[in-house]
Amino acid sequence: MTRDGDDLRVRVWRGGTDGAFQDFRVPHRPDQTVLDVVTWIQRHLAPGLAYRFACRVGMCGSCAMTVNGRPRWTCRSHVADVANGGRLDIEPLANLPIIRDLVADLTPFFEKWQGARGRFVPSAGRGDPTAAIAPSEPRRRQADLAVECINCAVCYAACDVVAWNGDYLGPAALNRAWVAFNDRRDGAPEELLRAVAGDAGCHGCHSQQSCSRHCPNELDPSRSIAGLKRAGLPAWLRGGDGL
Amino acid sequence: MTALVRHRGHPAYWAFLLHRLSGLLLALFLPAHFLVLGLALDEGAAFGAFIAWSEQPLVKLSEWLLLLALALHLTGGLRLLALEFLPWSERQKALLAASFGGAALFGAGFLFALV
Numbered sequence: 001m002t003r004d005g006d007d008l009r010v011r012v013w014r015g016g017t018d019g020a021f022q023d024f025r026v027p028h029r030p031d032q033t034v035l036d037v038v039t040w041i042q043r044h045l046a047p048g049l050a051y052r053f054a055c056r057v058g059m060c061g062s063c064a065m066t067v068n069g070r071p072r073w074t075c076r077s078h079v080a081d082v083a084n085g086g087r088l089d090i091e092p093l094a095n096l097p098i099i100r101d102l103v104a105d106l107t108p109f110f111e112k113w114q115g116a117r118g119r120f121v122p123s124a125g126r127g128d129p130t131a132a133i134a135p136s137e138p139r140r141r142q143a144d145l146a147v148e149c150i151n152c153a154v155c156y157a158a159c160d161v162v163a164w165n166g167d168y169l170g171p172a173a174l175n176r177a178w179v180a181f182n183d184r185r186d187g188a189p190e191e192l193l194r195a196v197a198g199d200a201g202c203h204g205c206h207s208q209q210s211c212s213r214h215c216p217n218e219l220d221p222s223r224s225i226a227g228l229k230r231a232g233l234p235a236w237l238r239g240g241d242g243l
Numbered sequence: 244m245t246a247l248v249r250h251r252g253h254p255a256y257w258a259f260l261l262h263r264l265s266g267l268l269l270a271l272f273l274p275a276h277f278l279v280l281g282l283a284l285d286e287g288a289a290f291g292a293f294i295a296w297s298e299q300p301l302v303k304l305s306e307w308l309l310l311l312a313l314a315l316h317l318t319g320g321l322r323l324l325a326l327e328f329l330p331w332s333e334r335q336k337a338l339l340a341a342s343f344g345g346a347a348l349f350g351a352g353f354l355f356a357l358v
């Protein structure tokens with residue numbers, strides 16, 4: 001437990017992969033978030049500290065870091081909930097290259113969104129009528145369950161398969177592919193299933209469910225990946241190429 | 244230790260770990276199993292000596308552990324099949340409990356058969 005007024009003992013990662021922790025003491029305030037702590041350190045103690053944030057309200061997905069060993073969105077993680085006896089260890093997200101201090105390089109993460117064909121392929125043109133998709137449609141419901149992803153890469157940092165296999169597309173990209181697959185306006189579902197098949201795709205997932213456990217938006221990428229595995233099966237049985 | 248646990252401290256991860264470790268153990272055990280079965284076919288005396296040796300309590304205990312590993316691997320595999328081929332259930336913990344429960348029952352049953 002931390003009491004207001006006590007100092008927090010904070011260790012912050014400085015430098016690149018071969019960097020080290022630097023110790024700080026930060027006054028504990030009521031309702032303080034981990035992002036508040038990082039900002040306080042940068043304003044008062046270490047002006048050169050690099051970190052990333054934008055919205056501060058859990059919308060943009062840019063503030064994720066490793067806090068006491070767990071990936072979290074820092075703007076909505078309260079110190080009172082996550083500090084361990086007044087201690088905080090703050091590191092950049094795991095499974096990604098470190099640019100500097102608390103800033104991870106998300107390039108591989110977003111490249112994998114492209115790899116999982118995480119974009120929409122239209123099946124109709126400008127002149128066609130707008131597709132009416134009722135909120136009650138089963139596939140629309142499936143998509144709804146997975147669509148609120150903020151690209152924070154928390155799940156990606158929590159997944160051991162990502163750590164083991166550098167090519168593995170990872171939970172967020174596969175979750176996104178599941179959303180696209182359930183969009184019945186999408187013009188190339190087989191192409192999508194092909195992009196996410198194989199060992200680097202949905203079949204690489206061991207259903208460890210760390211992604212679902214840690215996703216701050218309470219999405220369940222594990223469920224989406226199981227959906228992709230199932231969706232690929234009939235296409236594979238029909239003799240689909242590359243499935 | 245805490246560095247190892249980090250993001251992994253939750254039931255579905257333990258289930259994965261148990262499934263992997265029990266699988267490895269069984270894979271290591273299988274060649275020995277076939278070797279002894281081969282003895283029974285070709286060298287009756289050696290097989291008899293082995294059976295006598297296997298009556299020791301410590302061997303019995305490891306036999307039981309092996310059976311438990313088999314049960315864990317079996318129920319864990321059924322859980323994975325359910326998870327991947329049946330419609331997704333929110334009750335992942337119940338599924339886990341069922342697979343561990345099945346393995347525990349099996350283990351207890353074999354323990355009674357042993358003693």
Ligand code: SF4
Nearest residue numbers: 159205206208209211
């Ligand atoms: S369920 Fe799959 S994608 Fe999610 S953390 Fe586990 S292995 Fe990674």
Ligand code: SF4
Nearest residue numbers: 149150152153155215
């Ligand atoms: S699925 Fe969840 S944890 Fe993963 S990037 Fe999206 S919001 Fe973040």
Ligand code: FES
Nearest residue numbers: 056060061063075
């Ligand atoms: S700063 Fe935008 S999600 Fe945390």
